[in-house]
Amino acid sequence: NMSGSEMGFRPFDPESSFFSYPTSLHIEEVSASIVRSHRETTQYRPEELQALRWKVFSREEIHTYQSKSVDEMWQHCAVRLTDAVQYVVEFAKRIPGFRQLCQNDQIALLKSGSMEVVLVRMSRMFNTENNTVFFDGKFAGTELFKSLSCGDLIAAVFDFAHNLCALRLTEQQMAVFTALVLLNADRPCLEDRERVQRVRRDVELALSHILLRDNQESLLHKLYQRVPVLKSLCALHMEKLRWFRQLYPLTVHSLFPPLYKELFGSDTDIQTLTTH
Numbered sequence: 001n002m003s004g005s006e007m008g009f010r011p012f013d014p015e016s017s018f019f020s021y022p023t024s025l026h027i028e029e030v031s032a033s034i035v036r037s038h039r040e041t042t043q044y045r046p047e048e049l050q051a052l053r054w055k056v057f058s059r060e061e062i063h064t065y066q067s068k069s070v071d072e073m074w075q076h077c078a079v080r081l082t083d084a085v086q087y088v089v090e091f092a093k094r095i096p097g098f099r100q101l102c103q104n105d106q107i108a109l110l111k112s113g114s115m116e117v118v119l120v121r122m123s124r125m126f127n128t129e130n131n132t133v134f135f136d137g138k139f140a141g142t143e144l145f146k147s148l149s150c151g152d153l154i155a156a157v158f159d160f161a162h163n164l165c166a167l168r169l170t171e172q173q174m175a176v177f178t179a180l181v182l183l184n185a186d187r188p189c190l191e192d193r194e195r196v197q198r199v200r201r202d203v204e205l206a207l208s209h210i211l212l213r214d215n216q217e218s219l220l221h222k223l224y225q226r227v228p229v230l231k232s233l234c235a236l237h238m239e240k241l242r243w244f245r246q247l248y249p250l251t252v253h254s255l256f257p258p259l260y261k262e263l264f265g266s267d268t269d270i271q272t273l274t275t276h
């Protein structure tokens with residue numbers, strides 16, 4: 001039979017803080033589970049996006065988008081954004097500990113974090129060589145979004161994606177970073193902050209562990225530096241949506257996806273998110 005230490009048990013040492021920390025095996029499991037969920041909830045693999053990177057829209061196709069009316073293009077983008085957000089909701093539900101949070105906190109974290117994760121994920125679909133992003137099956141520059149009349153928002157979205165893309169995160173680093181973006185205990189309207197903080201702590205350890213293993217500890221600081229920009233981008237998106245909703249209330253009311261309105265609108269009745 002194996003001795004205690006071989007079985008993985010350690011003699012209790014009251015001095016060591018080890019017992020208050022999860023085992024490194026547990027952290028490895030948390031990382032692996034988050035990376036698997038990320039892979040299962042991104043519509044394209046990095047190599048697929050790489051293979052498509054020179055498939056750009058023709059002048060005619062760009063012109064077609066630019067000829068759309070403001071409300072038509074907004075509706076089109078709202079549908080695309082809601083597609084991307086749906087995958088983020090699925091990703092969140094698979095983060096270890098997320099489903100154990102109370103429903104109110106799961107919704108509060110998604111309301112404030114899902115757009116931030118979509119923006120972080122956008123760096124996967126970005127081509128820094130020609131400043132294009134994968135949208136509707138091809139790579140598009142900012143000019144394609146002209147009819148949204150949100151030039152400042154689109155420019156900021158592209159800037160953010162460009163800067164993050166330049167950090168060249170691996171899929172594992174991005175997976176764990178996006179889980180951290182969602183598990184933010186400082187979000188408004190949380191009922192059990194301590195619980196969110198406890199779930200977050202294991203993911204923080206997972207990110208540090210991965211960056212240490214990749215010999216890229218300096219990335220941690222760079223990633224945390226980008227978080228305030230994420231917040232301002234989401235605030236700008238909400239501001240534009242309020243502006244658009246004033247101009248086209250019916251479009252938002254009857255043509256925007258329900259999930260989009262629940263997450264980004266001031267709608268309080270959360271139907272889509274609560275259906276498991």
Ligand SMILES: CNS(=O)(=O)c1ccc(CNC(=O)c2cnc(OC)c3c2cnn3-c2ccc(F)cc2)cc1
Nearest residue numbers: 042043044077080081084121124125133134135136153
């Ligand atoms: C994230 N998973 S993935 O496999 O890498 C992956 C790769 C590509 C796509 C498809 N592209 C998009 O969805 C997309 C691209 N670019 C955008 O903006 C530049 C998008 C998109 C969705 N909404 N918005 C958007 C956001 C804010 C705004 F004001 C207007 C539009 C989806 C998913």
